[in-house]
Amino acid sequence: DPMDPVRKRHMFDVLVKMGFKEIEVGFPSASQPDFDFIRQLIDDDVIPDDVTIQVLVQCRQELLERTYECIAGAPRAIVHFYNSTNPLQREVVFGLDKAGIVDIATGAARLARKLEDTVPEVDVRYEYSPESFTLTEPDFAVEICERVMDVVEPTADHPLILNLPATVECYSANVYGDVIEWFGRTIRDRDAIVLSLHPHNDRGTATAAAEFGIMAGADRVEGTLFGNGERTGNLDLVNVAMNLFAQGVDPELDISDIDALRRTAEYCNRLPVHPRHPYAGDLVYTSFSGSHQDAIKKGFEALPGDYQRWGVPYLPIDPKHVGRSYEAVIRVNSQSGKGGVAYVMKSEHGFDLPRRMQIEFSKCIQHITEDSGTEITPAAMWQTFQDEYLPEVRRFELLGHELHTRDRQSTVTAQIVVDGEHRTVVGKGGGPIDAFVHGLREAFGTALDVVDYAEHAIGKGSDATAAAYVETIIDAGPTRWGIGLDDDITTASLKAVLTALERQLR
Known part of the structure; x- marks a missing residue:
């Protein structure tokens, strides 16, 4: 008209x-x-x-x-x-x-x-x-x-x-x-x-x-x-x-x-602008391809906050220059890989997942997107992450712990709940995590080993929360990751070990 x-x-x-x-x-x-x-x-x-x-x-x-x-x-x-x-x-x-x-x-x-x-x-x-x-x-x-x-x-x-x-x-x-x-x-x-x-x-x-x-x-x-x-x-x-x-x-x-x-x-x-219309469409700054998402993620990580020259793969301009946010730059569907999942988890939820954990979690997401045939929203991805790594109901739960260090030897005494029963775990090792793992081996007769560890803060200042990531293996089986969150980094690390053990024993 x-x-x-x-x-x-x-x-x-x-x-x-x-x-x-x-x-x-x-x-x-x-x-x-x-x-x-x-x-x-x-x-x-x-x-x-x-x-x-x-x-x-x-x-x-x-x-x-x-x-x-x-x-x-x-x-x-x-x-x-x-x-x-x-x-x-x-x-x-x-x-x-x-x-x-x-x-x-x-x-x-x-x-x-x-x-x-x-x-x-x-x-x-x-x-x-x-x-x-x-x-x-x-x-x-x-x-x-x-x-x-x-x-x-x-x-x-x-x-x-x-x-x-x-x-x-x-x-x-x-x-x-x-x-x-x-x-x-x-x-x-x-x-x-x-x-x-x-x-x-x-x-x-x-x-x-x-x-x-x-x-x-x-x-x-x-x-x-x-x-x-x-x-x-x-x-x-x-x-x-x-x-x-x-x-x-x-x-x-x-x-x-x-x-x-x-x-x-x-x-x-009274006519719509196409979702892929240059510069203006809903999808023009959005990548679904796994390789594109990985490159975009790395580009953002390498870009200085006060950059003088824009340089992010697959994004010819900074979307913020035309009033867009980075929220829709990466959207995850069955064609997406670890890079897209990792970007959403970091940009939307603050979790900087270690590379091998990105691979592990992206497989969970891919199962969902392949079954549904659609993309997964950041909110749905967060719910999946919580269900997988931060469930409300756990088999293993850390109530508290004491740590003593002498001559580079750490002793951990931890109070935990296993399937509703209180247990005390005592272990010694080269650090809090090593000591706790030794204690869990003795308490549960499992050959649990830690393969990798990473940590970072979520937030800033007094409101910051420590996030700890632990990759574990039992004998020659598959590796499983766990995550722990706490104001104290040591407590977060022990929680991550328990989460990984619970996922190993599923």
Whole structure:
């Protein structure tokens, strides 16, 4: 559905806030709502001093007269008139030869100049489009544009915008760039025109065509937010701007809250933005692949907090620069590996799992995602982690312990509960963990050994909690990890040993 005046006003305000200086606000001669909206902008004096409104009109007398009636009282306005110039439309739509098509364009230009007298208070500029430029013979496009220039009489201080639409995208982006370059070199009085691009996306290459056109010498680009438009849409100006930004070039547009811009476009156009739309979609900063997730995790770990140069694999920009968080960067499904699981556990829950524990826990997660056929949320992953390593009901529970160290020999006396029964475990060894493991061997007749150990703090200062990770093995069986949490690191370590033993004996 077309935008109503309320939606148009919302879109206008957002475009102004973004930093656009020329905004096409409607087709007032073809639509009463457009006419009323433009009058509202003018009558309410809401057009900023550095913004020029642009109105679209066909090359017909009554439509031009209605357009000038609409813009009366505006401080500035671009009158954008156009007519189709390609051979097919010359023949089947208008039934005219080239001379007849030129007469349409020049007649409109003469009438527009005459109508300036009806709006002396308006600083009027002109834009002319040979519609379907990319299907028009290039030499004829130059000819008709120069004939329009003869009427408009542009100067370097008051140039004419010559807009070259790929109304229907019909050839590759590099050829578009070549034609734009040829046009810019061929047209006379180049300093008196603004060479403008108007790509459509029929071949899916509007952004590439615009970038080739800019490199070929274009001064200006027309487009929409997120590519809304006829058929497959117009050029997405956010995409072009963000491509510049990603290469370190300031597009001079405010895209710092891309989700708010997307919501505006979806509200005004009543069409959704695709989840994989460049820079703006829900999934564009998200990786499901295990190898990608592992690389992203390592990239974040290597990135200084006050980085001067962004460098994280698979993320061309820092999502925070467009108002996104890192929360959705990695999402875990059956294709994910240990890297994705480890990233979520660290970023969402603060647990920096040792590498081999990442492998062990990721297998638990993979079973869940393969069975469900869907991704697993951070909350569901945390619940699985608790069930596996931090269950509320345990077979083995540490009530307390005493530690004595003499001559590098530690003695641990621990009070534990096993299946509801109190037990005292006493052991000696080269440290608290070694002593506790020796005590458990004697108490339960098990050949428990510790293979690896890691620890870190969760949180900072007085609120920090110690997390201890212990990898264990019994005889030549599989290794099993345990985790312990406590304010005291030694207590956390002993809890981790008990968790690992319980998992070994399941």
